Amino acid sequence: MALMVEIKNLGISFGGLRAVSELDMEIKKGELYGLIGPNGAGKTTVFNLLTGVYHPDTGSFKLDGEELIGKKTIDINKAGIARTFQNIRLFKGLSVLDNVKAGLHNHYRYSTAAGIFRLPSYRNAERQMDEKAMELLKVFELDGLADHLAANLPYGQQRKLEIARALATDPKLLLLDEPAAGMNPNETQALMDTIRFVRDEFDMTILLIEHDMKLVSGICERLTVLNFGQLLAQGPTAEVLSNPQVIKAYLGE
Amino acid sequence: MKKQKLRSNLITYGIVLAAYVIVQALIAADSLSSMMKGLLVPLCVYVVLAVSLNLVVGISGELSLGHAGFMCVGAFSGAFFSKCIQDVLTFSPLRLLIAMLIGAAVAAVFGILIGIPVLRLKGDYLAIVTLAFGEIIKNVMNIFYVGIDGAGFHFSTQDEFALNLAADGRMIISGPTGITQTPKDATFTAGIILVLITLFIVLNLIDSRDGRAIMSIRDNRIAAESIGINITKYKLMAFTISAALAGAAGALYAHNLSSLTAKKFDYNTSILALVFVVLGGIGNIRGSIIAAVLLTALPELLRGLSSYRMLIYSIVLIVMMLFNWAPKALEWRERNLGRFFKTSPNK
Amino acid sequence: MKFLSYLINGISLGSVYAIIALGYTMVYGIAKMLNFAHGDVIMVGAYAAFACIMNASLPPYAAVLVAIVVCTVLGVLIETVAYRPLLSAASSLAVLITAIGVSYFLQNVVLLIFGANAKSFQSVVSLPNLKLADGALNISGVTIVTVISCILIMLALTAFISRTKTGQAMLAVSEDKGAAQLMGINVNGTIAVTFAIGSGLAAIAGVLLCSAYPSLSPYTGSMPGIKAFTAAVFGGIGSIPGAFLGGLLLGIIEILAKGYISTELSDAIVFSVLIIILLVKPTGLLGRKMQEKV
Numbered sequence: 001m002a003l004m005v006e007i008k009n010l011g012i013s014f015g016g017l018r019a020v021s022e023l024d025m026e027i028k029k030g031e032l033y034g035l036i037g038p039n040g041a042g043k044t045t046v047f048n049l050l051t052g053v054y055h056p057d058t059g060s061f062k063l064d065g066e067e068l069i070g071k072k073t074i075d076i077n078k079a080g081i082a083r084t085f086q087n088i089r090l091f092k093g094l095s096v097l098d099n100v101k102a103g104l105h106n107h108y109r110y111s112t113a114a115g116i117f118r119l120p121s122y123r124n125a126e127r128q129m130d131e132k133a134m135e136l137l138k139v140f141e142l143d144g145l146a147d148h149l150a151a152n153l154p155y156g157q158q159r160k161l162e163i164a165r166a167l168a169t170d171p172k173l174l175l176l177d178e179p180a181a182g183m184n185p186n187e188t189q190a191l192m193d194t195i196r197f198v199r200d201e202f203d204m205t206i207l208l209i210e211h212d213m214k215l216v217s218g219i220c221e222r223l224t225v226l227n228f229g230q231l232l233a234q235g236p237t238a239e240v241l242s243n244p245q246v247i248k249a250y251l252g253e
Numbered sequence: 254m255k256k257q258k259l260r261s262n263l264i265t266y267g268i269v270l271a272a273y274v275i276v277q278a279l280i281a282a283d284s285l286s287s288m289m290k291g292l293l294v295p296l297c298v299y300v301v302l303a304v305s306l307n308l309v310v311g312i313s314g315e316l317s318l319g320h321a322g323f324m325c326v327g328a329f330s331g332a333f334f335s336k337c338i339q340d341v342l343t344f345s346p347l348r349l350l351i352a353m354l355i356g357a358a359v360a361a362v363f364g365i366l367i368g369i370p371v372l373r374l375k376g377d378y379l380a381i382v383t384l385a386f387g388e389i390i391k392n393v394m395n396i397f398y399v400g401i402d403g404a405g406f407h408f409s410t411q412d413e414f415a416l417n418l419a420a421d422g423r424m425i426i427s428g429p430t431g432i433t434q435t436p437k438d439a440t441f442t443a444g445i446i447l448v449l450i451t452l453f454i455v456l457n458l459i460d461s462r463d464g465r466a467i468m469s470i471r472d473n474r475i476a477a478e479s480i481g482i483n484i485t486k487y488k489l490m491a492f493t494i495s496a497a498l499a500g501a502a503g504a505l506y507a508h509n510l511s512s513l514t515a516k517k518f519d520y521n522t523s524i525l526a527l528v529f530v531v532l533g534g535i536g537n538i539r540g541s542i543i544a545a546v547l548l549t550a551l552p553e554l555l556r557g558l559s560s561y562r563m564l565i566y567s568i569v570l571i572v573m574m575l576f577n578w579a580p581k582a583l584e585w586r587e588r589n590l591g592r593f594f595k596t597s598p599n600k
Numbered sequence: 601m602k603f604l605s606y607l608i609n610g611i612s613l614g615s616v617y618a619i620i621a622l623g624y625t626m627v628y629g630i631a632k633m634l635n636f637a638h639g640d641v642i643m644v645g646a647y648a649a650f651a652c653i654m655n656a657s658l659p660p661y662a663a664v665l666v667a668i669v670v671c672t673v674l675g676v677l678i679e680t681v682a683y684r685p686l687l688s689a690a691s692s693l694a695v696l697i698t699a700i701g702v703s704y705f706l707q708n709v710v711l712l713i714f715g716a717n718a719k720s721f722q723s724v725v726s727l728p729n730l731k732l733a734d735g736a737l738n739i740s741g742v743t744i745v746t747v748i749s750c751i752l753i754m755l756a757l758t759a760f761i762s763r764t765k766t767g768q769a770m771l772a773v774s775e776d777k778g779a780a781q782l783m784g785i786n787v788n789g790t791i792a793v794t795f796a797i798g799s800g801l802a803a804i805a806g807v808l809l810c811s812a813y814p815s816l817s818p819y820t821g822s823m824p825g826i827k828a829f830t831a832a833v834f835g836g837i838g839s840i841p842g843a844f845l846g847g848l849l850l851g852i853i854e855i856l857a858k859g860y861i862s863t864e865l866s867d868a869i870v871f872s873v874l875i876i877i878l879l880v881k882p883t884g885l886l887g888r889k890m891q892e893k894v
Contacts, residue, residue, distance in 0.1 A: 382875050531691070563704065
């Protein structure tokens, strides 16, 4: 399989603290890859580095051969990376449908004047956006809630809506930051199916951060384990999870 | 949702049209006092000011305290045009229309020039910088002298004599005295048309791709960036359109006054517009209209109480704010008046 | 010599701005609100002193004391009645608009009591002018008192905040209200104390301002209020040394601009400098950089 993600020697410090250092990681196209580690290991920092929220001190990050370090967040999204957030970041004042349509922003265009004067290009694009957004909402069984305000959704559905919004930007690589946080075991089980479905149906490469080991061992094909910003272990899921060092890092001394 | 939005918008247009018809009927029946008649154009001006400011404060989520500055440049550029063209173009509705377009265009240019540097700032810092810009515009207009004679325009920042006007020359802008005798082209009908156009632009913008982008930035800047929305572009778009509408309102205002001075556009006017927006409900366009009308008319209606009127106005303002926004008051309303009010303020 | 005398006038005006800005910045730091009525509290303080001197014939120091008491009580009253119910409102704009309402209210109450005509304020400082360099440099008694008061207030405030329990509580509340509450700090009480101090300072500023610029009207406080707010932002809002520095710089810039460039444009120049500073350093001269956690 072709290589989708190539990370080499990625590192960043915050005021003397090495939050992430010398991280190497490779993800193949279509892979479901897990990034795990104890709290404060630097997992979300890695996501922030990959999406241009922070700029690393060292290293390179290539998506499909294209170097993305130094680019701005919106350009990284345009290059094909979309993400969700650990602390959910929905557009709370917008409807569920409009959250997804905001994700379609760069794929259906019409001018400001066309929007104000309701020209045919407005009607066409809006109709196509509605259809596309409803399609995505169906995947996450949110289509019945399209008219609700995003703020009024229960927690689990808010997480799903964030994934739908990210998918709307038509990424090559999807970054999920603790997608199962706050879900009950049934919801987590359903989420695992959805993530697999998204990978197969949309031909997606997925990198996810998760603490729920059932989810990680259930769907991730390979893992990278971080501890205090350092690479602790890397490889196929079963192998990594039985690594004594990993067990030690998780359970403590 | 779509249908609901459409219906809500139609109600808003309907309220404006109904108000127009009622006022016209009252005028025809000669039962409107001359004081109220004098208020009609300013009412339209303040409604446009409030609705346009709501685009920045409510829809784009940025606090601006310099809205009067845009109104000021719109008023002066529009009035300047009409003063120059007065004798050539005598058809007043056309003259007013062009003046408002010019006012809007000049204000939009200022909106872009100011917006590009300042929109990087957030919250209260943006508020103070916009306030500062509004005051700068006012101060600079205050020392601006322009005259015209056979040789063309003359500018100065000192006084009228520094212009060296020829004998046939006349003053157009004279510093603190501003522009006097702008043709009185503003009418209530023109005002209502401007209100409707403003509503059309703002309501349709909100319900479009650009509006979604603007609101997504308001709700969560980091998430908006992560889905590829250009923050600077859309903040600037909201700010500029808002400035342009305020400029048009300023031009209308200028054509309703016999003497236009920069003093009228100080931070108090900006704050007044903000009061309309917050009292009407942040992001609630119809609320802005109603608040602007009520709060503009209130001091006039209280005129009988002479010196107490502004005191009462201030008390009403404080009480209404507490009643509409204090969490305890909202709770009480929910419990006791739930049947009558289902409105809780827009978040 | 001309420059020196402008500079001294600038420091004097700047000291008044600094005293007002200190009040602004403390209130902002703790309640996270722009108190637009702060300028009007200054005006009330000046009127209180004025009434004491003119109507009750009190000696100046007693008049100043009365003004401080009046403003302190007023500040706490405003906070309790108008602001406190809104501090947890859904939008922070709500309390801003209420503050504007309070500003109108104060102006109109004073207007009703004292009338719209400007009063001529009698200086509370009877020190003789200080003549230096053979009379070429003339420093008024008011200037000396103003500058000294400003420095003393600044030192006292810094000591109060770092040395007393109440001061520490203020720091805690401004850092994190919820956590402060959990630590057993009386949050509402601390906010009230902050308003009391800020308003007391406003009274001193009002008296000093009107001693230097003797015309007193119900709108006297508005522009100095806005300027001091600008000074607080300029120095980095929430920071006490920042307010002091911002106030001084603002006063100096204003007087120099008036002296060398143009009286009409001095405000425009002051605001331009503010804009430039904020664009270069978005949180003000001594402000802390905030980073949003992602």
